[in-house]
Amino acid sequence: MDFVDPILSLASEIYKLVENVKANKKRCRRVSERVQALEDLVKSIKQRDKGQTSADVEKALKELCITLTSAQELIRKYTVASWIDRIVHSGSHGDEFNSVNERFNDAFQILFGAQQVDSREKQDEVDGREDDTELKKCEKTDFDLFCMWLNLMNKPSATDEVIRMIKPEEIKYEYPKEPFMKTSTSEVYRGEYHGFKVAIKRYTEPLNTSPSEVRSVFNKEVETMRRFESPNILRMFGICDQDKDGPEPQFLIIMEYCEKGSLRQxxxxxxxxxxxxxxxxxxxxxxxxxxxxxxxxxxxxxxxxxxxxxxxxxxxxxxxxxxxLTKTETSLKKASxxxxxxxxxxxxxxxxxxxxxxxxxxxxxxxxxxxxxxxxxxxxxxxxxxxxxxxxxxxxxxxxxxxxxxxxxxxxxxxxxxxxxxxxxxxxxxxxxxxxxxxxxxxxxx
The missing domain is CATH 1.10.510.10 (Transferase(Phosphotransferase) domain 1)
Known part of the structure; x- marks a missing residue:
């Protein structure tokens, strides 16, 4: 519980900074709203006896303190940013705030989950109508807080493109149609999909896996990949079933194209x-x-x-x-x-x-x-x-x-x-x- 007071102090400082920002005002206010929801949750945790706080909650509070400090630094620079600075750094604005909000969201889930566990344990000990009534009031407050957080997190996805099966006619290859990268099991081509530059991976020695089996594996794995959506994780668009009615159907992996190559390059x-x-x-x-x-x-x-x-x-x-899509790829290619x-x-x-x-x-x-x-x-x-x-x-x-x-x-x-x-x-x-x-x-x- 040593981090509760610093958290509340940081929250107060963030509110003051948000009132003085000169750029990204809406994003900063959105951060302030999330901090308010977290502050209410932390205050409810503070009311418990010191010995009732679990190690997971203590760790979450410690990390929340660090996240609030980084959010404070992020907002502070927009209280002094000149118009030139705003233009120069405009490309990274959204990613910066998305990253902070992701951290706040994860902290809220941990702290709110712990709060609910404690509430259920307390309910087992409650005896009498008055205590039951009081507990229901607490549960209603927690539910309202949770609904408020869900409303804050109800923002549009970073992309409208979903990971799915892609039709061959939706892909345009860059010509001349030559691979820009080769491995022992695949070739990778440049292309375009729905206006996005993409890399198209084709396996040179594919396994003789049935199309229905590949689709089954792919559909299961898509759900996992959707949870990985982030500006800093290579974006997957899906797989393309090439010549699906022919004697040798092929599957192509369609992914985001990064023009500068690998970090090592x-x-x-x-x-x-x-x-x-x-x-x-x-x-x-x-x-x-x-x-x-x-x-x-x-x-x-x-x-x-x-x-x-x-x-x-x-x-x-x-x-x-x-x-x-590691499982999907495993079903398509021979082991290297x-x-x-x-x-x-x-x-x-x-x-x-x-x-x-x-x-x-x-x-x-x-x-x-x-x-x-x-x-x-x-x-x-x-x-x-x-x-x-x-x-x-x-x-x-x-x-x-x-x-x-x-x-x-x-x-x-x-x-x-x-x-x-x-x-x-x-x-x-x-x-x-x-x-x-x-x-x-x-x-x-x-």
Missing amino acids: VLDSPCKLSWTRKARMCLDAAQGLYRLHQTEKKSKVHGCINSSKFLVAEGYTVKLGGFE KDKEIRSVCYSSPETLDNINYLYSKGCEMYSFGIVLWEVATRKRPFDGWSSKDIYQKVCKDKFVEPLPDDCPEPLGNLIDACRAYDSFLRPSAGVLVDKLRCVVAQLEEQ
């Missing part, structure tokens, strides 16, 4: 990247990972995080890829002879030390820390090192590769936290998003 290129740009790219990548980690009730991990799994779109927006394995360069100390260690979000955060180090340095991790050398230095000597001398200290501290030897000390993706947002805001002010 961008870092290897001669393009100039300021520290502000690098910090924003780190924030984009973290938001994609957060959405993946937070979406599923059960622990959901990517399983193979590296700089090639992130793609870079126009405006240097970074998106997480490499896991979309050079089976992809998690690179030793990205392996956490605990997985290096024990091959049977259960891969977790903590392990994945270490891998992500290596990716952030790559963004900061533009170098390849442990370049030229043998697996034996990496094992000795990382696992036994607790070594981390150094950051550039001119790396902003707050950014460097976060990168080092992700690469901490002890997995307990690594931040969650949500906390990392909040703190990176503050770093970006500070760098933009300079």
